[in-house]
Amino acid sequence: MSNSRDDVTEQNRRDARTIWDYHQIGHDVSPCDVAIGLGSHDLGVAAYAAELYHAGLFPLLVFSGATSPTTAKRFPRGEAVHYREHAIELGVPDSAILVEPQASNTGQNIALSRALLAEHGHAPRSVLLISKPYMQRRAFATCRKVWPEIEVVCASEPLKLDDYVQSIGDEKLVIDMLVGDLQRVIEYPKQGFAIEQDVPAEVRAAYDRLLAAGFDSRILRQ
Incomplete structure (x- = not known):
């Protein structure tokens, strides 16, 4: 595990879990063509x-x-x-x-x-x-x-966030990636790349806190 784990607070982890859960939409995996x-x-x-x-x-x-x-x-x-x-x-x-x-x-x-x-x-x-x-x-x-x-x-692989962090080996990077993907969920519909998705208030609040805390290496820049 990367030493970056020391830089991640319990609030950061709670916020990351909120976003992790939001990203996984819970489809029943069923046969497809x-x-x-x-x-x-x-x-x-x-x-x-x-x-x-x-x-x-x-x-x-x-x-x-x-x-x-x-x-x-x-x-x-x-x-x-x-x-x-x-x-x-x-x-x-x-x-x-x-x-x-x-x-x-x-x-x-x-x-x-x-x-x-x-x-x-x-x-x-x-x-x-x-x-x-x-x-x-x-x-x-x-x-x-x-x-x-x-x-x-x-x-996707049925992993918990902690297990995914373990597989990547860098907790801060994983949280950065969660934040970056959420930004794309929010912004890409405006650019015509995706359909709009509802982002619950608690997910948006977690996103804002993590951005303010510096988890921003994977966000789109203007």
């Missing part, structure tokens, strides 16, 4: 996708994601490529995986995956979006904007 694993720094997306594939929840899986400044060192061949390799190691057949290696944001993840599916003759009516745990709500809001006619189910 296809799944899309959204690229990020989190290899747990690929692992959970493999688990759900083996559970029979979908027959076809798209991994989407290029590389970025935050993932280039971890996934030098691109997020989707590394996700695919990990899923194959976990027993998913290569024939069940499509790779979309160009997307650099969530809207592109969905739009380019949709185009790739169409190229391969697939017109799904339902999609299971698999993301890192704190990205479920933003993934849902983005998909409803970019692909409004499809039925969307969101899923």
Whole structure:
């Protein structure tokens, strides 16, 4: 665990839990025509996708994601490529995986995956979006904007916040990421990237306190 834990107060942790819970929208994970694993720094997306594939929840899986400044060192061949390799190691057949290696944001993840599916003759009516745990709500809001006619189910590894912090190894960074994603949930509808989401007063208050406390390394800057 990073020493940054010493800089995080109990109030910060309570606020982080409030935002963590808000980001996870609690869909029942049900069978879908296809799944899309959204690229990020989190290899747990690929692992959970493999688990759900083996559970029979979908027959076809798209991994989407290029590389970025935050993932280039971890996934030098691109997020989707590394996700695919990990899923194959976990027993998913290569024939069940499509790779979309160009997307650099969530809207592109969905739009380019949709185009790739169409190229391969697939017109799904339902999609299971698999993301890192704190990205479920933003993934849902983005998909409803970019692909409004499809039925969307969101899923991520069923982790508690403390377990996710342990897996990343830096508590402050995780809280920064929670704050950054919430800012995007709030701001992206104004920019036409996502549908509007209700943000309860207690979530907004937690967000404001964490911003004031300096958890801002992942926010969008003007």
